[in-house]
Amino acid sequence: MKPSLAKGHNSKNNVPHDNYERKPRYAILVNDMLNDFIHGKLKCDRAAKIIPKIKLILEKARQKDIPIFYCNDEHLRIDTYELKLWGPHAMKDSDGAKVIDELRPSANDYIVPKRRYSSFDGTSLDNSLGETYNGKGADTIIMTGVHTHICVKHTVYDAFVRGYDLIVAEDGVEAFTGDDHVAGLKYMRLNYGAKMEKVSDILKSIS
Template sequence: MERKYAVLVVDMLNDFVTGALKCDRGLAIVPKTVELLKGCREKGIPVIFCNDAHLKGIDHELKLWGDHAIAGTRGAEVIPELELSDKDYVVPKRRYSGFFHTDLDLLLKELGVDTVVITGLHAHMCVRHTSADAYQLGYDIVVPKDATDSFTEEDYNMGIRYLKEVYGAEITDVDSFLASL
């Protein structure tokens, strides 16, 4: 049976790459993420941005991380290098997971998706929690290891290992994934 993919781009936002919660390692994954999105868009694979869009002074996560990705601000916008397209989808989120109290699952079901390709920041937090919910909802998971990262190498390795061992995520790289399509 042929897989029906969608790419989930988690928190590749100005505040995470260059702003309030800047992750220098996030800059390193931009070229491979651009390559992945270009290849998937050419193949008609949906691209869905799962973006923090916090409510200032309200969201629980802000207590731990401080103000970042506040809805309606430049910090909550997708980095320009990823060239958000009018054919892409944007799912705002207020917690780590792209699924938690959002319509991501409904969108994926309406698109007929059975396999999510999860990219972005951070492998041990938002990518991990989005993967957890994807797994619980019955989606297969693919993680291109060169299109996701974390604040540190240790956090990244822990996150990738956890995704593989606990959710059975297929760990690959962008070139191998695109070649498999």
């Protein structure tokens, strides 16, 4: 598995405006598809149905050399701000912090450990995205994983303020309840301009 690249810059905002429609430079983000969230301490029963959907995206992305980023909670005991609220979960080096077997990363995928809701907060994600495509940088994020109204939403916000185009796989993200899921999708669409797309449509776009 590739480590997140240490330094670099994302040149997505330095590309001159052209009169032709450019081809998006996609990156797939897989958020918190970990044992503790899918099978364990903070199990989300609704997440089971998105596993095969995410797997389809990952398979197609690997065929097309689209970079994949696994953004994974990896908490320390000092992370009391979250642990007090949710209890110990996805602790560093625990089985609960490992990606579920069904979506196991490949050698060329990026692993982004995180200790907060957003996958950008305190991580090298932005720099690593900027190093893709021979330094041109990914400019369009396709978001998958859990939870729609928490970590997914916070990550999409941080991508929005950094200038990325945003696609949320509406049937490739989930939350504890249907209401939370729908509310999260609506919030990201209205406030961050994120496009909500079915996985079937995403597969066509990245093919």
